[in-house]
Amino acid sequence: MAAGRLSFRNVTALAPMVRVGTLPMRLLALDYGADVVYCEELIDIKMAQCERMENGVLGTVDFVAPDGRVMFRTCEKEKARVVFQMGTADPDRALTVARLVEKDVAAIDVNMGCPKEYSTKGGMGAALLSDPDKIEAILKKLVTGVSVPVTCKIRILPSVEETVNLVQRIETTGVAAIAVHGRFKEERPRHPVHCDYIQAVAQAVSIPVIANGGSLDLVKAHSDIEKFRKETGASSVMLARAAMWNPSVFRSQGLLPVEKVMEEYIKYAIRYDNHAFNTKYCLCQMLRDKVESPLGKQVQAAQTNAEISTAYGLQRFYQEVQEELQAKRDALQSDIQLDRPIMDGDVTTLAVRFERREYPPQITPKMFLLEWSRREKLEQPQYHTVQRSQDRAFQSTVTVADRKYRSSLWEKSKKFAEQASAIVCLRVLGVPEGRIGEEDSGLVCKRKREGKANNSSEEGRSKKLHVDVLQETETQEPAVGMNGDKQSTEPSEPAEALKEAPVR
Ligand SMILES: Cc1cc2nc3c(=O)[nH]c(=O)nc-3n(C[C@H](O)[C@H](O)[C@H](O)COP(=O)(O)O)c2cc1C
Numbered sequence: 364m365a366a367g368r369l370s371f372r373n374v375t376a377l378a379p380m381v382r383v384g385t386l387p388m389r390l391l392a393l394d395y396g397a398d399v400v401y402c403e404e405l406i407d408i409k410m411a412q413c414e415r416m417e418n419g420v421l422g423t424v425d426f427v428a429p430d431g432r433v434m435f436r437t438c439e440k441e442k443a444r445v446v447f448q449m450g451t452a453d454p455d456r457a458l459t460v461a462r463l464v465e466k467d468v469a470a471i472d473v474n475m476g477c478p479k480e481y482s483t484k485g486g487m488g489a490a491l492l493s494d495p496d497k498i499e500a501i502l503k504k505l506v507t508g509v510s511v512p513v514t515c516k517i518r519i520l521p522s523v524e525e526t527v528n529l530v531q532r533i534e535t536t537g538v539a540a541i542a543v544h545g546r547f548k549e550e551r552p553r554h555p556v557h558c559d560y561i562q563a564v565a566q567a568v569s570i571p572v573i574a575n576g577g578s579l580d581l582v583k584a585h586s587d588i589e590k591f592r593k594e595t596g597a598s599s600v601m602l603a604r605a606a607m608w609n610p611s612v613f614r615s616q617g618l619l620p621v622e623k624v625m626e627e628y629i630k631y632a633i634r635y636d637n638h639a640f641n642t643k644y645c646l647c648q649m650l651r652d653k654v655e656s657p658l659g660k661q662v663q664a665a666q667t668n669a670e671i672s673t674a675y676g677l678q679r680f681y682q683e684v685q686e687e688l689q690a691k692r693d694a695l696q697s698d699i700q701l702d703r704p705i706m707d708g709d710v711t712t713l714a715v716r717f718e719r720r721e722y723p724p725q726i727t728p729k730m731f732l733l734e735w736s737r738r739e740k741l742e743q744p745q746y747h748t749v750q751r752s753q754d755r756a757f758q759s760t761v762t763v764a765d766r767k768y769r770s771s772l773w774e775k776s777k778k779f780a781e782q783a784s785a786i787v788c789l790r791v792l793g794v795p796e797g798r799i800g801e802e803d804s805g806l807v808c809k810r811k812r813e814g815k816a817n818n819s820s821e822e823g824r825s826k827k828l829h830v831d832v833l834q835e836t837e838t839q840e841p842a843v844g845m846n847g848d849k850q851s852t853e854p855s856e857p858a859e860a861l862k863e864a865p866v867r
Pocket residue numbers: 378379380381382383402403404448474475476477516544552575576577578579601602603604605607857861865866867
């Protein structure tokens with residue numbers, strides 16, 4: 364293998380696990396001593412629709428679905444060790460996805476072991492085991508099409524001979540390694556693992572074989588990893604459940620108390636803005652029989668990472684990270700040019716922010732825009748706000764007289780985002796926006812509707828806009844989900860399926 368390419372020889376790996384194998388768990392496993400970390404299985408069709416986005420605030424690379432969900436988040440720290448696992452039954456689509464992610468990961472893996480119906484009915488997962496031609500087509504396409512190593516993960520076939528034949532055929536495709544989960548596809552996680560099958564495979568091929576399936580009765584602590592390796596004759600070992608229950612199983616100095624591990628996990632979850640539902644799911648796996656304890660109940664009730672932090676006494680850490688992230692957000696935004704309108708499709712954009720202190724109390728640009736629209740006999744301004752997933756920031760577009768305006772800067776609240784879009788519209792149209800000291804704004808703040816009567820004579824005389832502070836209407840819809848809140852309540856297909864039978 365060329366220097367720099369990930370080696371699968373004599374390594375210990377975090378197995379691919381839907382929901383569990385997201386960024387915080389992978390980083391934690393690496394900290395504790397895992398050599399290689401697999402991401403959760405991601406389905407090719409969904410990944411193919413994603414856009415690669417660099418998240419300057421979090422320092423991550425995000426693969427974002429059209430609905431704004433972050434399907435895969437990774438970062439520099441794991442780049443040389445993370446394996447991207449996909450579910451696929453189509454060589455071309457597999458290659459499209461592999462090319463999308465190859466610069467950000469260390470290897471690409473194809474899942475050929477998932478026995479769940481959602482996977483097999485699409486010809487993916489364990490369905491591939493009975494279609495070696497398809498396996499060959501997918502793997503060959505990937506091996507010749509990407510620059511990083513390609514691997515696959517299989518389950519064993521009904522006989523040793525069939526299993527050996529299959530892996531020998533797989534070896535000819537040029538894959539860098541093969542992970543073998545030593546169970547038949549009909550077997551459940553509670554069934555004992557067939558070390559003899561893995562051993563036969565390890566003897567039959569010269570590429571590294573990664574033994575998997577030992578968590579339940581063979582691997583309880585780090586020292587057991589070596590025993591499992593010896594018993595299977597494999598080059599490497601891959602752990603799923605043992606790592607899910609306590610990722611410090613990778614630690615050569617021995618297991619840490621799970622309470623300590625959970626704290627470290629939460630810190631990564633906060634630092635990388637992991638979705639709270641995903642954070643909760645992983646914590647519940649670590650809590651195991653303590654999931655109904657007072658702490659477990661607090662975790663289950665939590666809706667946000669902030670609430671989870673509180674349950675673990677990590678509020679201060681949470682707050683510090685939020686401040687750090689906000690400072691990064693501000694620094695990134697201040698780099699953007701501030702005073703030149705730019706067209707983004709059919710939207711006129713300007714890099715402006717709403718600074719509350721720049722406006723008199725009770726006066727906002729939205730009021731001015733509303734009042735101006737009325738005077739011009741235009742329809743009321745319509746606000747449409749989206750929230751992006753990577754940092755939960757908001758951006759609003761306002762439509763006035765069939766034209767759209769928005770600030771290119773993202774705001775921390777929906778209200779501020781709307782005000783910023785109103786400012787853009789007013790500035791582009793050359794209409795006063797109500798700022799303190801605005802040169803000859805020609806505007807008057809009228810405090811209440813009931814004051815109208817008293818002011819009516821003045822109104823008649825003055826050309827000034829009279830802004831009724833109680834009339835600023837909330838016409839806009841709720842923020843549209845470009846964000847992760849929706850993301851976690853709607854787990855990906857594999858996650859959904861695993862709710863019933865968590866182990867494949
Ligand atoms: C929660 C969970 C999610 C899993 N998701 C995947 C997956 O996405 N891809 C995959 O190939 N296997 C998946 N598996 C199977 C594991 O990778 C592994 O093959 C199996 O759990 C046996 O290993 P173990 O005995 O170390 O747990 C999952 C297992 C669990 C427990």
